[in-house]
Amino acid sequence: MNAEDLIMISVDDHLVEPPHLFDGRLPAKFADRAPKVIRTSKGDDVWTYEGAVIPNIGLNAVAGRPREEYGIEPTAYEEMRPGCFDLAERIKDMNAGGMLGSMCFPSFPSFSGRVFGASEDKDLALAVLQAYNDWHIEEWCGGAPGRFIPMAITPLWDPELCAAEVRRVAAKGVHSITFTENPATLGFPSFHSPTWDPVWEAVCENDVVVSIHLGSSGQLAVTAPDAPIDVMITLQPMNICQAAADLLWSRVFKTFPDIKFALSEGGIGWIPYFLDRLDRTYDMHHLWTGQDFGDRMPSDVFREHFLTCFIADPIGVKLRHDIGMDNIAWEADYPHSDSSWPNAPEELAAVMAGVPDDEVNKISYENACRWYDFDPFAHRTKEQSTVGALRAEAAGHDVSEKAYDQGRYQRRKGIDIGELAKRATA
Amino acid sequence: MNAEDLIMISVDDHLVEPPHLFDGRLPAKFADRAPKVIRTSKGDDVWTYEGAVIPNIGLNAVAGRPREEYGIEPTAYEEMRPGCFDLAERIKDMNAGGMLGSMCFPSFPSFSGRVFGASEDKDLALAVLQAYNDWHIEEWCGGAPGRFIPMAITPLWDPELCAAEVRRVAAKGVHSITFTENPATLGFPSFHSPTWDPVWEAVCENDVVVSIHLGSSGQLAVTAPDAPIDVMITLQPMNICQAAADLLWSRVFKTFPDIKFALSEGGIGWIPYFLDRLDRTYDMHHLWTGQDFGDRMPSDVFREHFLTCFIADPIGVKLRHDIGMDNIAWEADYPHSDSSWPNAPEELAAVMAGVPDDEVNKISYENACRWYDFDPFAHRTKEQSTVGALRAEAAGHDVSEKAYDQGRYQRRKGIDIGELAKRATA
Numbered sequence: 001m002n003a004e005d006l007i008m009i010s011v012d013d014h015l016v017e018p019p020h021l022f023d024g025r026l027p028a029k030f031a032d033r034a035p036k037v038i039r040t041s042k043g044d045d046v047w048t049y050e051g052a053v054i055p056n057i058g059l060n061a062v063a064g065r066p067r068e069e070y071g072i073e074p075t076a077y078e079e080m081r082p083g084c085f086d087l088a089e090r091i092k093d094m095n096a097g098g099m100l101g102s103m104c105f106p107s108f109p110s111f112s113g114r115v116f117g118a119s120e121d122k123d124l125a126l127a128v129l130q131a132y133n134d135w136h137i138e139e140w141c142g143g144a145p146g147r148f149i150p151m152a153i154t155p156l157w158d159p160e161l162c163a164a165e166v167r168r169v170a171a172k173g174v175h176s177i178t179f180t181e182n183p184a185t186l187g188f189p190s191f192h193s194p195t196w197d198p199v200w201e202a203v204c205e206n207d208v209v210v211s212i213h214l215g216s217s218g219q220l221a222v223t224a225p226d227a228p229i230d231v232m233i234t235l236q237p238m239n240i241c242q243a244a245a246d247l248l249w250s251r252v253f254k255t256f257p258d259i260k261f262a263l264s265e266g267g268i269g270w271i272p273y274f275l276d277r278l279d280r281t282y283d284m285h286h287l288w289t290g291q292d293f294g295d296r297m298p299s300d301v302f303r304e305h306f307l308t309c310f311i312a313d314p315i316g317v318k319l320r321h322d323i324g325m326d327n328i329a330w331e332a333d334y335p336h337s338d339s340s341w342p343n344a345p346e347e348l349a350a351v352m353a354g355v356p357d358d359e360v361n362k363i364s365y366e367n368a369c370r371w372y373d374f375d376p377f378a379h380r381t382k383e384q385s386t387v388g389a390l391r392a393e394a395a396g397h398d399v400s401e402k403a404y405d406q407g408r409y410q411r412r413k414g415i416d417i418g419e420l421a422k423r424a425t426a
Numbered sequence: 427m428n429a430e431d432l433i434m435i436s437v438d439d440h441l442v443e444p445p446h447l448f449d450g451r452l453p454a455k456f457a458d459r460a461p462k463v464i465r466t467s468k469g470d471d472v473w474t475y476e477g478a479v480i481p482n483i484g485l486n487a488v489a490g491r492p493r494e495e496y497g498i499e500p501t502a503y504e505e506m507r508p509g510c511f512d513l514a515e516r517i518k519d520m521n522a523g524g525m526l527g528s529m530c531f532p533s534f535p536s537f538s539g540r541v542f543g544a545s546e547d548k549d550l551a552l553a554v555l556q557a558y559n560d561w562h563i564e565e566w567c568g569g570a571p572g573r574f575i576p577m578a579i580t581p582l583w584d585p586e587l588c589a590a591e592v593r594r595v596a597a598k599g600v601h602s603i604t605f606t607e608n609p610a611t612l613g614f615p616s617f618h619s620p621t622w623d624p625v626w627e628a629v630c631e632n633d634v635v636v637s638i639h640l641g642s643s644g645q646l647a648v649t650a651p652d653a654p655i656d657v658m659i660t661l662q663p664m665n666i667c668q669a670a671a672d673l674l675w676s677r678v679f680k681t682f683p684d685i686k687f688a689l690s691e692g693g694i695g696w697i698p699y700f701l702d703r704l705d706r707t708y709d710m711h712h713l714w715t716g717q718d719f720g721d722r723m724p725s726d727v728f729r730e731h732f733l734t735c736f737i738a739d740p741i742g743v744k745l746r747h748d749i750g751m752d753n754i755a756w757e758a759d760y761p762h763s764d765s766s767w768p769n770a771p772e773e774l775a776a777v778m779a780g781v782p783d784d785e786v787n788k789i790s791y792e793n794a795c796r797w798y799d800f801d802p803f804a805h806r807t808k809e810q811s812t813v814g815a816l817r818a819e820a821a822g823h824d825v826s827e828k829a830y831d832q833g834r835y836q837r838r839k840g841i842d843i844g845e846l847a848k849r850a851t852a
Contacts, residue, residue, distance in 0.1 A: 067714065068713045068714055069714065070711060070713070070714040071714055184650035184651070185650075190650030190653060191650070192650060192652045192653055193652065221668065223608055223671070224611075224616030224618060224672065225616070226616055226619065227616065227618055227672055227676075228715060229711075230671075230707055230708075230712075230717055231671045231672050231675050233707050234671045234703055234707045235667065235671050237703065238696070238699070238703070242647065242661060243649075245656075245657045246650065246653055249656040249657050250654075267703065269698060269702060270664070270695075270696040273693060273695025273739070274664070276695060277663065277664070278660055280738070284493065284763060285493070285763065288493065288494055289655055312706070313702065315698040315702055315748060316699065319741065319745075322741060337710060338706075338710065
């Protein structure tokens with residue numbers, strides 16, 4: 001399929017929270033304690049909450065930036081593309097990138113929202129979390145109907161509250177929560193504990209997918225303190241196999257046969273090997289470990305419960321039938337450093353060369369719609385939803401590197417523009 | 427290729443050390459402090475060394491045992507197949523399993539041999555380690571010429587001693603050392619430190635492959651204390667990707683362009699995804715992280731430096747050209763629980779169905795011979811080396827479950843034989 005003819009829905013993007021997010025959304029008694037943005041003496045914008053300081057990491061807001069300028073230093077709002085945090089600009093960037101729909105994970109609260117729970121005052125924590133969810137649902141997603149798959153954070157510190165929040169946001173049309181890869185590493189009971197059953201009951205009752213994003217265990221795949229960052233960047237996606245194995249062998253799927261999980265930003269090319277490994281482990285070991293899936297194999301169970309996704313994964317596309325055509329979605333990862341915005345359509349079309357159209361459609365948008373109960377076509381026709389149609393709407397929108405205050409960033413970070421120019425033309 | 431026509435060399439097997447291993451091999455002053463086998467009050471045989479007690483784990487010596495009886499409890503010698511620890515019996519088992527050659531990792535010293543270094547007395551530690559290596563080279567491998575790829579342990583606690591031991595054993599014809607996936611997690615400097623340069627110099631000078639076995643980091647892939655053991659069994663092989671990434675991005679390959687590593691028991695089906703991920707990471711990030719491979723991509727560098735292996739990995743075989751036909755070897759994992767002994771030839775032939783003979787040969791034995799500088803055909807012809815020929819030599823050798831004291835094991839472990847029989851016939 002040509003890039004311009006694709007319909008693209010991303011199941012893994014990110015928003016950088018704007019400073020006004022909590023304005024007017026908290027009860028008066030908590031208003032002064034809402035998370036706030038302050039500017040540091042170094043010129044970085046950071047969030048503060050209950051004594052904690054949480055920067056916006058540069059590498060998480062690099063859309064449109066030249067690769068020489070990627071980095072993990074904190075950053076400031078005017079050094080990012082406005083599409084990171086401004087809804088109207090995000091829609092323009094989505095259109096320019098040909099992206100019909102998007103599911104946006106949180107940034108400063110962490111993927112699992114555990115930052116909110118760090119407060120001793122759990123009433124405050126819940127109020128802040130609910131304010132966040134309401135802003136996300138009403139202002140971010142609600143401000144652009146049919147463009148966002150809404151996603152909510154849950155109060156991990158209390159499974160009953162989690163379940164109540166699932167029900168509260170489900171009533172507002174939310175079919176996705178961002179959870180954690182591993183509650184145990186965050187200090188909570190593991191996936192093997194019945195502690196979480198109220199949450200699993202609530203998500204099953206409301207057709208809510210539990211989306212678990214790489215890194216949401218609070219533990220990165222770091223081999224050694226002095227390992228170059230390339231090691232962590234390489235390993236992070238596949239590391240989500242730990243969550244997949246943990247859940248697969250847990251009591252969760254046996255007790256909640258309708259539950260759905262998404263492995264967000266995990267890639268897909270390793271999954272056929274992983275499924276073989278699951279099945280061989282079952283074959284060789286279940287007679288003494290006591291695992292029992294009846295007449296199914298673990299790979300069948302995986303396909304019943306997991307949505308996977310990829311950015312550009314040639315091996316995964318080659319092996320798509322070994323994964324499961326109903327289990328694969330596409331993701332953009334805007335505005336993170338793995339994203340190919342605004343050229344993702346061309347990248348995806350190249351990776352999908354030779355794939356039949358009906359399979360392309362499943363991967364590029366249909367599976368996302370079905371898993372997340374998302375219907376963008378209630379708001380625009382399919383003809384209006386293609387990459388070509390969206391890009392036409394974005395005509396004139398500046399996708400160049402000039403669209404944010406790059407010069408300030410370069411000066412602050414000591415980047416030598418002349419040197420960059422020399423490398424770019426070398 | 428038919429199973430009977432295969433020539434099979436395994437690059438990953440295990441030996442259970444026999445009690446007499448150190449007899450007469452230590453200087454008189456250390457003889458009393460040699461590691462010793464004692465029988466516990468529960469009937470387990472355990473090694474003792476400098477106050478430490480190290481059991482033989484049942485799951486690591488289950489060849490020939492019915493799967494219902496697999497388990498991680500310690501075990502005793504007469505409850506194992508003698509082929510685990512007795513050379514003559516091992517050769518019979520190899521013949522019955524159609525296996526021409528084998529490289530045997532240590533058991534009680536740990537894969538990396540770190541157990542020996544636990545002694546405060548480093549003179550003792552080195553004497554014990556060298557005695558081990560000499561026994562392995564002279565008695566185990568030397569007792570059956572052309573049947574074993576010799577492998578040595580190195581004194582990790584001192585890189586100069588490591589280098590000296592590499593040279594000492596290389597002079598005896600050894601082209602493989604068992605190292606660690608991650609020295610950092612064992613409390614040593616990481617792969618990113620020049621500390622190890624003397625070792626790397628020594629292995630390069632002597633064409634010695636650094637074999638790193640899953641689990642040799644001292645850290646298993648465990649998600650939570652209450653996770654079922656199936657999780658760890660599933661995750662352990664692919665976890666070796668951490669070592670591969672750590673080394674790939676380290677200074678090691680840049681400084682020692684001739685160095686060779688083997689990823690032992692890591693499987694192969696995940697590697698094409700991993701190579702794509704390496705290349706994408708390089709493409710997206712090297713301009714700011716400073717990585718530089720000249721005109722090569724990381725996937726090229728991987729293929730220059732890594733041997734991989736598998737037991738039975740259908741996806742990996744399907745993707746063999748995406749891995750590299752010169753980078754794949756077969757392994758048996760005898761007598762561990764992942765092994766299909768004595769039916770590995772039939773399993774491998776099934777997984778290789780449709781693969782051209784020249785590619786089968788590379789995987790089943792030629793790559794192993796080349797990487798490890800091993801020439802079994804100096805001792806027997808190729809015609810004498812096939813599965814069919816070896817099995818003919820083993821005619822009459824009992825491969826049934828009766829070949830060890832299964833009844834004692836069942837009584838000790840409280841296994842209900844009647845219940846097992848019912849399940850087996852159900």
